[in-house]
Amino acid sequence: LTKVDGGNLVQPLDHGNVQNGRLFFLQQQTHLITMKASVKRSTKNKIDTMMNGYSGSSDEEAASDSPKTVVHTVWNQSIPINQMSLPKLTRLRQLLSLRHIQDSTFAKYNVRATANGDGLIFPRYTDRVERVGVRQLKPSGLKIFRLTENRNQPGIIEETIPDSSTYVGFFGYHLVKSVDVETVLLFNEADALSVHQAAGKVALAVHDQYGPFQNQLLSLLTELIHVIIWPPPEKYNRGKLLAKSLTSTNCHLISPASCKNMRAADALALPGKGRQLITGVIKACERVEEKSLSTFDKLKELTKEYYYGYGSVSGICKWSRFSALNNYLKGFRLGELTLIGGGSACGKKTFLAEYALDICCQNVPTLWCCLELPVGRLTATLVEQDAFFEENTNQRSFDYWYEEISRLPMYFAKFDKVGFTKLKDIVEVIDRLAASKEVQHIVIDDVTALQEWTLAKNGYDLNLIFSDLRRLAQNRNCHITGSMLLSKFQNSKENNNADTLQQNAVNMQAMKEADNVLVICTKKLAQDITDVEHENFLQIWKTRRGGDLVLSNYIEMNFNRMTKCYTLTVGDRALPEGTWRLCILPLVLVAVISIVLNQLYVPLPDRFAEREKMQVIETVARVLYMYPGKWLELFSTKWQLCWTRLVLNSLAWLCSYAYRSTEPQNVHIHTIMLDDVAARVYIPDKVDTDAAIVYIHGGGFVLLNVDSYDLITRHLAKLTNMITVSIEYRLAPEHKFPAAIDDCERAIVYFLRHAHKLYSINSDKVVLVGDSAGGNLAAVVTQRLRNKRIRPVLKLQVLIYPVVQFVDFMTPSYQMAYRLYGRTALPDPESIVRWMLVYLGLDVEHVPKVLRSDHVDPIRQLQLLQAVQHDQLPPEFLDPSYYKKPPPKLNNTESSEAMHQVQSYLLDWQVSPLLQQDMSDLPKALVLTCEFDPLRDEGYFYVHRLRQAGVNASWIHYNTGFHAMLNIHNEVPLGRQAIQDVATFIRHNLS
Structure with a gap:
């Protein structure tokens, strides 16, 4: 050439x-x-x-x-896959595991065919559609699969442009949006397409032949909120390497065990199980963390145990015979070393035997290491203590009691050579016993009989013995109890000899390493206690994780020589005569307060956001307006409504005032009239766009106002740096349906045509936001403007937990509200239906029938319930613990006659915008829903209807959120996050 x-x-x-x-x-x-x-x-x-x-x-x-020119040239010469010959396309689908991938999924990922129609091209991107737009989006790399020309052995030739050593981005990265919560990362294009088709999540594919992951690749991944890596089973280590390379704390990895050693493409091919299996595998992903590092999220439960004293302090059991020890040691805990000491012939081993018997009787496996005490003598003592602990039982035979005690999980290890038994020998016995039985309590009858003790030369050697015992207890997760010679510290000059100094050294080492130190003292040694009437008493020198020490006070030890049992009594002096009368009033007050709190306490669900804080807020709200409102309802609904308005508006004003007095005010407020409708305009100091937000507040059509929502609109204006207009529409029952809709429509149309000029706003960049009942008004007004073809049109619509239907009040979210938080001050089904009836001007006596969905005429039931089919909801919304599918309604003449006045509103889309027949040509939408909200399901239904009509609709669901959490976002971080998500969505779609 x-x-x-x-x-x-x-x-x-x-x-x-x-x-x-x-x-x-x-x-x-x-x-x-x-x-x-x-x-x-x-x-x-x-x-x-x-x-x-x-x-x-x-x-x-x-x-x-340059490679960029080559990529663009090949891409421009490619053809759509529907122009390929069907046999070649079918063969490529089979060889690439793409048989179950739909054409619409190929179109989303821009999969095309080569110019000569013998292969498929999978583009890779380094930019997103939401940033550069569809027209400016160009691939940065290509991966091509071609069919070989050998007819006998057809195969695939894989090519990469540029070559595999050059960074070319991700397959599917152009679909990533800022509002996407989860992104799945895979190592194969077929797996990425399968995950997106089955789970509806954004799935990316990275080239599996990359060397060390490049910084540019990692920088794109760190922008994602939540990354889930699903590597093929044979490349699991490759996935672990990528997960460790990411610094994000929200990186999760799917192990081969979780995916049953299957790729996503193989899972999708399973008949009838593919989608469910892929969704379950993604939910079973595990967070990737360094084993040596921990976060506060991981340590929460462990910290709670120490903070509240659960489990770790209370231990696995408490003492039954020696209940007095529970007040000081708090419980029997694993991983600790307890030393029981005392002078010679003070009863240490007898007390130790009953001490261990008390623990073993509570099904704690116990191992006795008899270094000095004969095993026969020990078992005889245990039989006596067990037989004579209860009264009138000593007439039974020895065989009976021996058989009874033999049922306990107690084992004995005998070591013949006293003073020559090593700690290693005890460990070997524990290991042999652990092969068949678990040991939780190890009792050493005499620690000083260990060979290490005999060979100890100084205090350092003694310290090693105690530290080894404690380490053994921690490593084997057991409790070690031993007895030894311990006595009071001798500081007098006449006792300053070698034996006394050695005993003081032993005491110091025991106090340093042991977790609990119990010392049996005799009256002869109790020089600082002169009023002791008993021969022996017990002192607690140390308890590392328990309660108070017992040094100046004492625990009396009553020993019965016939039964060889001890009785512990806390030494105390009698109270002065008449003191008990002073305790009556506090006891009565405590009893009254306990009864009141028990009646007020209604537990919130476990996964409720800020549960402890909300438990208090909800109780206060219930006392302030719910209970008085129920009482006033007996007289008149109007009185109940007036009281509720007064309390809620006052609380909202106080919260807003407190916020404005502590936070710097960077927002200016104007009050204007929009076609005779009052509105409040929030103007931030740093307005950096010509777009604007129109906000419609909630309140069930009858409550709250612009002042009540001042906290939310002010915060939204600051986050977006956009002018925000809050509409003061008329409330029911003074102004019934459709007065609120008319006010909002007139105000918005006037703002779009005239008032926007006052603030230099581009009328093509106006966003409509509605909250709760305001979400209903926003949806209805948007549909009205579309029907009337009013120009200019709205740019976006944001619906925050909206109420969009008046047909079905037996959805799973309503049933969950009945069961989990029906008696709380949170928005409940009864209050929602009550205020809806007031809004429509209907009698509130129909509330019970509407809650049972008896207001729906059985003849119209099938037509009305098409938009609220429960089977369309995600599987996690259909929890059988609270959801029961309602039976079909039968023709009920009495109910139909009673609810005749409701029938006229059932098919009205201005009451239930979900029933709008034509959802097309509506603005791009964002719908927010919360788990603990009766309106959760209808928000999802509305997103589903919008997507069916071709409207670009995004959906954000908060798994721990609740209705009206935005109103108290200063106390609930999840509410602040929701406002931030709304602001991010608006800014990204108007940039």
Whole structure:
């Protein structure tokens, strides 16, 4: 192949280094186009040299031969996959595991065919549609799968442009949006398409032949909110390496066990189970964290145990015979070392035997290490203590009691050589016993009989013995109890001899390493206690995690020589006569307060956001307006409404005032009239856009006003730096349906046509936001403006937990509200139906029938319930613990006659915008729903209807959120996050 220009012959190309590639020269532009990326480096260098020598402009020619130019040329010459021959496309689907992928999924990911129709092209992107737009979006890399020409053994040739060593982005990255909560990352294009089709989540594919992950790749991943990595089972280590490379705390990994050693494409191919299996695998992902590092989220339960004293302090059991110890040691805990000491012949081992028997009787497996005490003598003592603990039982035979005690999980290890038993020997016994039985309590009858103790030369050696015992208890998750010679510290000069100094050293080492130290003292040694009437008493020198020490006070030990049992009594002095009368009043007050709190306490669900704080707020709200409102309802609904308005408006004003007095005010407020409808305008100091927000407040059509929502609209204006207008529409029952809709429509139309000029606002960039009942008004007004073809049109609509239907009040979210928080001050089904009836001007006596959905005529039931089919909801919304599918309604003449006045509103889309027949040509929408909200399901239904009509609708669901959480976002961080999500959505769609 040569190039002749101006009579000069250029050096021929050496085409021997071109493998299965085609080279073309354009006469005018003089640059090389490669249809395949398999050109060797030597050939490329020759071509560059030739072209530079010919044109004299090396930079321009090198730019024309860049990988970016090659990618765009191949992409521009590609064709849609529906123009391929059907046999080739079918064969490619089979070989690439794409048989179950729909054409619509291919279209979303821009999968195209090669120019000659023998392969599929999978583009990779480094930018998103929401940033650059569809027209400006171009792939940065391509992956091509071609069919081989061998008919006997058909196969696939895989090609990458640029080559696999160059960063080319992600397959599917252009679909990522800022509001996407979860993004699944896979190592294969077929798996990414399968996950997106089955679970509806954004799925990306990265080239599995990359070397160390590049910084540009990691920077794109760190922008995602929640990354889930699903590697093929054979490349699980590759997925772990990618997960560790990410610094995000929201990176999760799917293990081969979770996905049952299946790829996503294989799971989708399972008949009837593919979608459910893929969704379950994604939910079973595990967070990737360093084993040596922990976060506050991971340590919450463990911290709660220490903070409240649960479990770790109370231990696995408490003492039954020696209940007095429970007040000081708090419980029997694993992983601790307890030493029971005392002088010679003070009863240490007898007390130790009953101490261990008390624990073993509560099903704690116990191992006795008899280093000094004969095993027969020990078991005889245990039988006596067990037999004579209860009165009138000593007449039974020895065989009976021996058989009774033999049923306890107690084992004995005998060591013959006293003073020559090593701690290692005890560990070996524990290991042999652990093979068949678990040991939780190890009792050493004499710690000083260990060989390590005999060979100890100084205090350091003694410290090693106690530290080894404590380490053994922690590593084996057991409790070690031992007895030894311990006595009071001797500080007098006459006792300052070698034995006394050695005993003080032993005491110090025991106090340092042991978790609990109990010392049996005799009356002879109790020089600082002169009123002791008993021969022995117990002192608690140390308790690491328990309660108070017992040093100045004492615990009396009554020993019965016949039964060999101890009785512990806390030594105390009698109260002065008549003191008990002073306790009556506090006891009565405590009893009254306990009864009141018990009646007021209604537990919120476990997953409720800020549950402890909301428990208090909800109780206060119930006392302030709910209970008085119920009482006033007996007289008149009007009185109940007046009281509720007064309390809620006052609380909202106080919250707003407190916020404005502590936070800097960067928002200016104006009050204007929009076609005789009052409105409040919030103007931030730093307005950086010509867009605006129109906000319609909630309140069940009868409550709250612009002042009540001042906190939300002010915060939204600051987050978006956009002018925000809050509409003061008329409330029911003074102004019934459709007065509120008319007010909102007139105000919005006037603002779009005239008032926007006052603030230099672009009328094509107006966003409508509605909250709760305001969400209903926003949806209805949007549909009205579409029907009337009013220009200019709204840019976006944001509906925050909206009420959009008056048909079905037996949805799963309503049934959950009945069961979990029906008696609370949160918006409940009864209050929602009551205020809806007031809004429509109907009698509130129909509330019970509407709650049972008896207001729906059985003849119209099928027609009305088409938009609220429960089977369309996500599976997690259909929890059988609270949801029961309602039976079909039978024809009930009495109910139909009683609810005749309701029938006229059932088919009215201005009451139930969900029933609008035509949802097309509506503005782009964002719908927010909360888990603990009766309106959760109808918000999802509305998103589903919008998407069916072709409207771009986004949905954000808060798994721990609740209705009206935005109104108290200063106390609930999730409410602030929801406002932030709304602001982010608006800014991104108006940028």
